[in-house]
Structures are given as structure tokens and as C-alpha cells.
Amino acid sequence: MMIVYFSGAIAGGRDFLETYKKMVHFIQSNGHSVPTQHIIADDVLTRESQLTAAQIYQRDIDWLEGADAVIAEISHPSLGVGYEICYALMKKKPVLVLYREGIFASRMIIGNQDPLLRIFAYKSETEWQKMINSFIQDC
Secondary structure (H helix, E strand, O other), rough: OOOEEOOOOOOOOOOOHHHHHHHHHHHHHOOOEOOOHHHOOOHHHHHOOOHHHHHHHHHHHHHHHOOOOOEEEEEOOOHHHHHHHHHHHOOOEEEEEEEOOOOOOOHHHHOOOOEEEEEEEEOOOOHHHHHHHHHHHHH
16 A cells, blocks of 8 residues: 555646546555545635645645655646645655646646656546556556
8 A cells, every 4th residue: 555645736726626536536446545635625625724824734745755656637737736746756756747638737847857757648537547557556
């Protein structure tokens, strides 16, 4: 079992929430722990409003520190997701970045040549499932 930090846009937009839900459930169904599963809650913004920015930052950094790997869905731009990807790479954690094919993704992320970073554009659920399985097996 691995601890997988899943990252996706919250405050920046919830356009890909259904995809995030499917991805988190897929990771969990394969026996892995996802401490960030709160991001797939429909009421996450209400829940997060109960915490200060400093509390959220420290909680998320603690989760990143404890994670074995990071999986980030970047189809919807998010400053927080970009920060989490960078932080994980600086801490030498493997990172898988996924985004829907045809989306204009951040060149700062997809242009990164860090050997711990894998980047995949997917067309279907089957494709991202294969990418996640391959990534986790290689970690």
C-alpha cells in the first residue's frame, strides 16, 4: 500500500470534480491511501472555510511530507496544485501529472524535465487508469 497525495483544483474551479472523484476512487480501490480525499467532497469549499490559510498550508505540507507519491490532475489551472507539484519534486517524491488531451496545460509543468516527474495527456478513463497503475508500480 502506498500513501498517494492526490492534487486537483479546489478554489480555482471545480470543472473536473467528477474526474477527480473517479481518480481518487480508482487509487483507493487498488488498496492505496489518499489523505487528500477531501478534495472530492462536493462541500469542500465550505469545509475548508472552517480553517485558516495557515492551517490548510500546514496540513497539506504534512500530507505531502508523509506521501510516497503525488498524482496531480492539472486540466483546470490551479496555483495550489502547481505549488504542490514543485514542493513534492523538491522533496524528491515521484509525481504523476495528468491532464485531458487538448487542454492547454501549463508549460512550466509539462516542460519540466525532472526525472521524478511523469506527464501524460489522456483521452479516456481507461488511459488514465493505465497511467496511474504504471506510475504506482514503478514507485
